[in-house]
Amino acid sequence: MPLRLDSAQPDFEQRFVDLLGAKRESSKDVNDVVAGIIADVRARGDEAVVELTNKFDRTSFTTADIAFTAEEIAAAAAEVPAHVRAALQTAHDRIKSHHEKQKPQDHVYTDALGVTLGSRWTAVDAVGIYVPGGLASYPSSVLMNAVPARVAGVSRIAMAVPTPDGEINPTVLAAAQIAGITEIYRIGGAQAVAALAYGTATIPRVDKVTGPGNAYVATAKRQVFGQVGIDMIAGPSEVLVIADSSANPAWVAADLIAQAEHGAGAQSILVTTDPRLADAVEAEMDRQLSLLPKQAIARQGWNELGAIITVTSLDQAADLANRIASEHVEIATDDPQALVPKIRHAGAIFLGHHTPEAIGDYVGGSNHVLPTARSARFASGLGVLDFMKRTSILGCTPFSLAALAEPAVTIAGVEDLDGHGRSISIRLNR
Amino acid sequence: MPLRLDSAQPDFEQRFVDLLGAKRESSKDVNDVVAGIIADVRARGDEAVVELTNKFDRTSFTTADIAFTAEEIAAAAAEVPAHVRAALQTAHDRIKSHHEKQKPQDHVYTDALGVTLGSRWTAVDAVGIYVPGGLASYPSSVLMNAVPARVAGVSRIAMAVPTPDGEINPTVLAAAQIAGITEIYRIGGAQAVAALAYGTATIPRVDKVTGPGNAYVATAKRQVFGQVGIDMIAGPSEVLVIADSSANPAWVAADLIAQAEHGAGAQSILVTTDPRLADAVEAEMDRQLSLLPKQAIARQGWNELGAIITVTSLDQAADLANRIASEHVEIATDDPQALVPKIRHAGAIFLGHHTPEAIGDYVGGSNHVLPTARSARFASGLGVLDFMKRTSILGCTPFSLAALAEPAVTIAGVEDLDGHGRSISIRLNR
Numbered sequence: 101m102p103l104r105l106d107s108a109q110p111d112f113e114q115r116f117v118d119l120l121g122a123k124r125e126s127s128k129d130v131n132d133v134v135a136g137i138i139a140d141v142r143a144r145g146d147e148a149v150v151e152l153t154n155k156f157d158r159t160s161f162t163t164a165d166i167a168f169t170a171e172e173i174a175a176a177a178a179e180v181p182a183h184v185r186a187a188l189q190t191a192h193d194r195i196k197s198h199h200e201k202q203k204p205q206d207h208v209y210t211d212a213l214g215v216t217l218g219s220r221w222t223a224v225d226a227v228g229i230y231v232p233g234g235l236a237s238y239p240s241s242v243l244m245n246a247v248p249a250r251v252a253g254v255s256r257i258a259m260a261v262p263t264p265d266g267e268i269n270p271t272v273l274a275a276a277q278i279a280g281i282t283e284i285y286r287i288g289g290a291q292a293v294a295a296l297a298y299g300t301a302t303i304p305r306v307d308k309v310t311g312p313g314n315a316y317v318a319t320a321k322r323q324v325f326g327q328v329g330i331d332m333i334a335g336p337s338e339v340l341v342i343a344d345s346s347a348n349p350a351w352v353a354a355d356l357i358a359q360a361e362h363g364a365g366a367q368s369i370l371v372t373t374d375p376r377l378a379d380a381v382e383a384e385m386d387r388q389l390s391l392l393p394k395q396a397i398a399r400q401g402w403n404e405l406g407a408i409i410t411v412t413s414l415d416q417a418a419d420l421a422n423r424i425a426s427e428h429v430e431i432a433t434d435d436p437q438a439l440v441p442k443i444r445h446a447g448a449i450f451l452g453h454h455t456p457e458a459i460g461d462y463v464g465g466s467n468h469v470l471p472t473a474r475s476a477r478f479a480s481g482l483g484v485l486d487f488m489k490r491t492s493i494l495g496c497t498p499f500s501l502a503a504l505a506e507p508a509v510t511i512a513g514v515e516d517l518d519g520h521g522r523s524i525s526i527r528l529n530r
Numbered sequence: 531m532p533l534r535l536d537s538a539q540p541d542f543e544q545r546f547v548d549l550l551g552a553k554r555e556s557s558k559d560v561n562d563v564v565a566g567i568i569a570d571v572r573a574r575g576d577e578a579v580v581e582l583t584n585k586f587d588r589t590s591f592t593t594a595d596i597a598f599t600a601e602e603i604a605a606a607a608a609e610v611p612a613h614v615r616a617a618l619q620t621a622h623d624r625i626k627s628h629h630e631k632q633k634p635q636d637h638v639y640t641d642a643l644g645v646t647l648g649s650r651w652t653a654v655d656a657v658g659i660y661v662p663g664g665l666a667s668y669p670s671s672v673l674m675n676a677v678p679a680r681v682a683g684v685s686r687i688a689m690a691v692p693t694p695d696g697e698i699n700p701t702v703l704a705a706a707q708i709a710g711i712t713e714i715y716r717i718g719g720a721q722a723v724a725a726l727a728y729g730t731a732t733i734p735r736v737d738k739v740t741g742p743g744n745a746y747v748a749t750a751k752r753q754v755f756g757q758v759g760i761d762m763i764a765g766p767s768e769v770l771v772i773a774d775s776s777a778n779p780a781w782v783a784a785d786l787i788a789q790a791e792h793g794a795g796a797q798s799i800l801v802t803t804d805p806r807l808a809d810a811v812e813a814e815m816d817r818q819l820s821l822l823p824k825q826a827i828a829r830q831g832w833n834e835l836g837a838i839i840t841v842t843s844l845d846q847a848a849d850l851a852n853r854i855a856s857e858h859v860e861i862a863t864d865d866p867q868a869l870v871p872k873i874r875h876a877g878a879i880f881l882g883h884h885t886p887e888a889i890g891d892y893v894g895g896s897n898h899v900l901p902t903a904r905s906a907r908f909a910s911g912l913g914v915l916d917f918m919k920r921t922s923i924l925g926c927t928p929f930s931l932a933a934l935a936e937p938a939v940t941i942a943g944v945e946d947l948d949g950h951g952r953s954i955s956i957r958l959n960r
Contacts, residue, residue, distance in 0.1 A: 131561065183940055184940055184941070184944055186937070187936070187937035187938075187940035187941050188937075188941065190934075190937040191937060191941060197641070198641075198647050201637060201639070201647075202649065207631060209631070211627070211628075211895070215894065215895065216881060217628050217631075217894070217895050217896060219632065219913075220870070220879075222874045222875070224907065224908050225874075225875075225907065235946070238945050239941065239944065239945070240941055240945065271944045307907040307908045308908045322752065322755065322756075325752065325755075325763070326752075326762075326763045326765075326903070326905065328908060329905070329907075329908030329909055332756075333755070333756045335756075350956060351953070351956055351957055354949070354952050354953035354956045355953045357949045357952070357953070358947070358949040358950045358952070358953040360949070361947060361948070361949035361950070362947075388952070392948060392949055392952075393948055394946075394948065394949070398949060436925070440650070440923070443921075444652045444655075445652070445655075445919075446921050447921065447922065448921060448922035448923070448924060449650075449921055449922070449923050449924070450924050450925070451646060451923065451924065451925030451926075452925055452926075453957075454926045454927060454928050454930075454931045454957060455924055455925050455926045455931070456931075456953040456954050456957065457953070458938060458942060458947075458950035458951070458953045458954055459924070459926055459931065459934060459938055459954060460922070460924045461938075461942075461950060462937065462938040462941045462942065462950075463934045463937050463938045463941070464645065464647070464924045464926075464934070465641070465645065465647050465924075466647060466922040466923075466924050467922065470922070471919075473756070475756065475759070476919065476921070477654065477655065477737040477759075477919075478654050478737040478738045478758060478759030478919060479759055479919055480919040480920035480921075481920065481922055483649075483920065485915070489875075489901070489906065489907075489908060489909055489910040490910035490911065490913065491873075491876050491877065491878060491879055491906070491910075492877070492878035492879070492890070492896040492897065492900070492911055493870070493878070493879050493881065493896075494878060494879070494880050494881065494885055494889070494890045494894045494895075494896050495866070495880070495881030495882055495885050496881075496882075496884045496885045496889055496894075497884060498884050500884075501884045501885070501886075501889065504620075504889060504893045504894070506617070507616070507617035507618075507620040507621060507892065507893050508617075508888060508889055508891075508892040508893045510613055510614055510617035511614070511617050511618065511621060511669065511670055511892045511893070512888060512891075512892065514614055514669065514701045515668050515669070515670065516665070516824075517788070517791060517792075517888075518791070518822060518823050518824065519784070519787045519788040519790070519791035519822055519824070519828060520788045520791070520888035520891060520892075521888070522784050522787070522788070522818070522822075523781070523784040523785045523787070523788040523886040523887070523888045524886055524888055524889060526780060526781055526784045527781055527883075527884060527886065
């Protein structure tokens with residue numbers, strides 16, 4: 101049974117804190133293993149990458165086969181039915197159109213003293229996208245990572261996607277093809293992240309690595325951070341549905357199930373002002389779960405990590421939402437916009453009864469790579485800015501330098517950095 | 531002697547690659563020590579923080595004294611001379627004015643299908659700023675971290691600044707006062723980062739930790755990343771001066787020295803089209819270094835890590851600059867703007883002969899927290915966006931949901947996520 105909480109219960113605060121702190125991920129300590137793998141790849145390059153991938157993926161390719169050939173990509177993509185290809189193209193086009201609106205503007209101006217100040221944005225040169233093999237090998241994730249990079253202007257995108265037991269996911273390669281990715285490696289795990297970050301004879305190194313992965317991949321990203329940029333460390337997915345009496349219990353249940361079917365720590369929470377809706381959703385969950393092909397996973401997730409919380413007002417629901425800082429927040433009310441300003445911490449907000457979270461996973465146009473595990477308190481979903489960087493511009497005239505010299509030399513003095521002060525004062529005595 | 535390279539030398543490429551790869555930081559492996567400290571702080575809270583800080587800083591305060599009192603802050607700040615305070619106020623006001631221009635705009639729109647899409651920016655609730663004790667305890671860094679956070683709208687800023695041997699840096703506390711910071715803790719090291727990230731009885735946890743620090747602090751930030759957000763992991767400072775024959779060798783030398791005086795791996799590189807300027811700068815370095823109070827540090831840095839590279843054109847200089855991806859790039863030519871578009875990777879660009887990098891350290895208005903160690907390939911300087919996060923907004927009407935249902939359900943199908951598809955299709959059969 102999922103947790104049932106009522107904000108009127110005397111022990112509500114403690115039980116809610118326990119819910120927030122519930123351990124959802126087995127945080128296997130793989131630091132040392134991963135450090136060893138990275139060192140090995142740095143020392144032995146391709147050899148190490150191939151050896152380790154073959155070992156973990158039960159494959160037997162050679163260094164000559166690290167990269168998929170154009171023919172292999174075309175052949176795999178050709179296996180994908182036309183309607184699937186069309187769906188991916190629709191997703192691609194909508195994601196592209198939305199992300200184009202995220203492109204930042206340069207802004208350089210001259211202030212009253214005559215100082216030129218500004219920000220200039222440029223794209224990262226080369227990005228590596230990690231795509232997991234096996235069950236969590238999602239073509240939609242290829243698009244969600246590659247399209248913002250392309251829109252940012254990244255000129256080189258390399259993709260790593262392992263082929264466990266030699267199995268290639270044709271839909272993933274079709275998505276790569278639609279996104280214009282031609283550089284694809286059949287490697288995985290920490291060794292793939294190391295190869296992308298440090299480069300090998302076959303794989304030129306990139307500047308940033310993004311994409312989801314298991315504990316080894318996540319730990320490798322953490323360890324190569326600094327050598328390259330990384331996106332967030334993604335945890336299990338989660339949804340918070342805020343609903344009032346206007347919500348349809350069957351629809352709410354379907355959305356909670358969609359999240360729970362990810363398994364592996366995924367969490368679905370309903371917060372509602374309507375105790376009858378809470379009961380109806382719980383009954384619906386049971387009914388709909390029994391119809392789901394993968395019901396075992398979803399049912400286990402819902403029973404272990406799911407929660408239904410009844411509250412006295414939508415304002416209270418928003419307060420709890422801010423404490424949960426969920427990856428996805430659905431507002432299943434007739435006037436969702438009224439609640440939006442009150443929800444400060446959320447990866448994405450889905451408005452009203454007709455916006456199931458799943459629409460955002462695929463074709464809404466917004467990105468599905470979103471901050472998990474309460475990190476929406478400080479992090480954003482993936483976007484164009486993640487594939488660009490800002491260079492500051494500063495320019496003084498002789499006049500403005502003279503005007504700013506005194507305070508600058510003073511601060512340099514208290515910081516005991518005389519050379520800093522002298523680099524300014526030497527210019528004043530022309 | 532600093533390295534002298536000439537792009538016409540037959541072995542130039544190899545020697546330049548060696549320069550790029552020069553080890554500038556002793557990367558002490560303190561992973562296990564730091565992991566132990568973080569675990570200790572999580573288990574024992576204030577007790578551990580105080581015990582560890584007292585041990586490393588040779589202090590003897592108690593848990594009751596973790597936070598500076600308002601009186602202590604006022605008393606320390608009162609020691610700061612009026613002209614220093616005025617200089618810090620000028621710096622504060624210019625940093626604030628520039629960073630206000632970085633505030634992002636929300637953007638929500640409705641597309642042709644009737645889908646509501648957008649981005650909404652909100653501030654991080656609570657930020658912890660780490661300020662090193664001892665030699666690298668810089669009031670300017672307090673401003674460079676705190677002001678963008680304030681401009682972003684962060685409501686709570688907590689600062690940790692250790693007091694090695696009990697010594698308080700009054701100018702740091704004055705800078706904190708000017709930035710409106712009242713929550714200040716006399717703690718340092720990995721234990722301070724852990725306390726900020728996880729919270730203790732005295733120190734409520736924050737959502738993001740920023741600020742420079744030694745190897746222990748940097749490693750702690752890396753380890754708490756995910757629990758909280760962090761800024762970059764800063765390495766030794768660096769400057770690249772691009773100069774042609776219009777440059778003043780004495781001014782160029784002064785700027786190279788300003789960087790070298792940071793010591794601890796700081797690197798100064800001159801790239802010039804004029805061999806005579808190269809010679810003149812080298813001679814000037816020697817002359818000016820002998821006049822510097824801290825000449826030993828600067829001379830050692832210049833001799834061990836400095837480089838003068840002669841090239842045949844400013845275009846070639848820009849190419850090398852992109853490979854170096856320096857924290858600071860000065861363009862010491864008469865027409866610096868002409869070169870700006872060619873420099874794609876730089877933390878900050880300083881325009882022309884009258885913009886020594888040091889002006890940007892203090893009062894230019896741009897941020898001095900910038901990407902080091904070639905990370906300008908993928909990272910930006912600190913700014914307002916680092917203290918905000920973007921929430922995606924997505925809203926469908928019944929019509930737009932129906933229009934998008936088919937491709938979404940198709941992709942859910944190939945990803946074997948039936949629950950996702952059902953959460954969409956259930957809404958179509960009203």
